[in-house]
Amino acid sequence: GQxxxxxxxxxxxxxxxxxxxxxxxxxxxxxxxxxxxxAGEAPTFLSYNVLDGLEEKGRxxxxxxxxxxYSYLLLKELQMKDSASYLxxxxxxxxxxxxxxxxxxxxxxxx
Amino acid sequence: xxxxxxxxxxxxTQMGQEVILRCVPISNHLYFYWYRQILGQKVEFLVSFYNxxxxxxxxxxxxxxxxxxxxxxxFTLKIRSTKLEDSAMxxxxxxxxxVKDINxxxxxxxxxxxxxx
Numbered sequence: 088g089q090x091x092x093x094x095x096x097x098x099x100x101x102x103x104x105x106x107x108x109x110x111x112x113x114x115x116x117x118x119x120x121x122x123x124x125x126a127g128e129a130p131t132f133l134s135y136n137v138l139d140g141l142e143e144k145g146r147x148x149x150x151x152x153x154x155x156x157y158s159y160l161l162l163k164e165l166q167m168k169d170s171a172s173y174l175x176x177x178x179x180x181x182x183x184x185x186x187x188x189x190x191x192x193x194x195x196x197x198x
Numbered sequence: 199x200x201x202x203x204x205x206x207x208x209x210x211t212q213m214g215q216e217v218i219l220r221c222v223p224i225s226n227h228l229y230f231y232w233y234r235q236i237l238g239q240k241v242e243f244l245v246s247f248y249n250x251x252x253x254x255x256x257x258x259x260x261x262x263x264x265x266x267x268x269x270x271x272x273f274t275l276k277i278r279s280t281k282l283e284d285s286a287m288x289x290x291x292x293x294x295x296x297v298k299d300i301n302x303x304x305x306x307x308x309x310x311x312x313x314x315x
Contacts, residue, residue, distance in 0.1 A: 120303070120304060124241070127287075128308070128309075129289055129306035129307060129308050129309050130241060130289075130306050131306070132303050132304060132305060135303055174241070181254065183229045183246070183248075183293055183295070184229075184246050184248070184253040184254040185243060185246060185254040185256075186231065186243065186246075186291075186293075186304060187243050188233070188240060188241040188242075188243070189240065190240040191240065
């Protein structure tokens with residue numbers, strides 16, 4: 088089984104930086120995804136971490152610490168269009184057989 | 199960019215009727231999933247499919263639901279005897295096995311909005 092913990096809601100200002108934290112407990116570990124979901128739309132892939140450290144991709148970066156069961160998504164130079172839910176999805180020992188999404192973090196970016 | 203295609207985008211049906219939701223996975227992907235999302239709630243896992251058989255299913259995925267790949271390309275979700283509470287957005291997702299290749303990650307279709315009246 089697995090347990091995912093993310094803040095329910097966050098707010099930030101346009102142009103700022105925000106860090107969305109995720110702690111997880113899984114039976115085994117096979118990597119972690121971050122997804123973005125705008126209201127009424129499908130989730131879209133942001134990042135995949137399987138090794139410890141920071142993966143940077145444009146304005147978005149994702150960090151993983153396997154020993155701490157911890158990941159974060161860092162969003163820089165926030166834009167209004169970044170207002171969305173951000174979903175942390177760890178893969179447990181079941182691997183790709185069962186990808187479970189939590190409720191995610193709803194981010195509101197304001198001017 | 200690779201794309202998962204779902205049809206129809208909207209489906210309205212009467213309670214008790216059967217519906218079939220269709221998905222065309224990304225061609226070299228190996229794992230297929232169905233998820234649903236009731237309005238305002240989280241994305242819920244229904245079932246995963248690998249090597250032409252179900253690999254995992256959730257407690258939601260009871261005898262009312264079935265999946266198949268009828269022709270080796272399409273991936274369908276059948277819901278028999280629909281109930282009001284089946285009204286939701288249904289997402290198909292597919293996954294390749296590559297670790298480094300971004301094109302083999304989990305991609306979602308744009309969903310089918312099912313309304314049961």
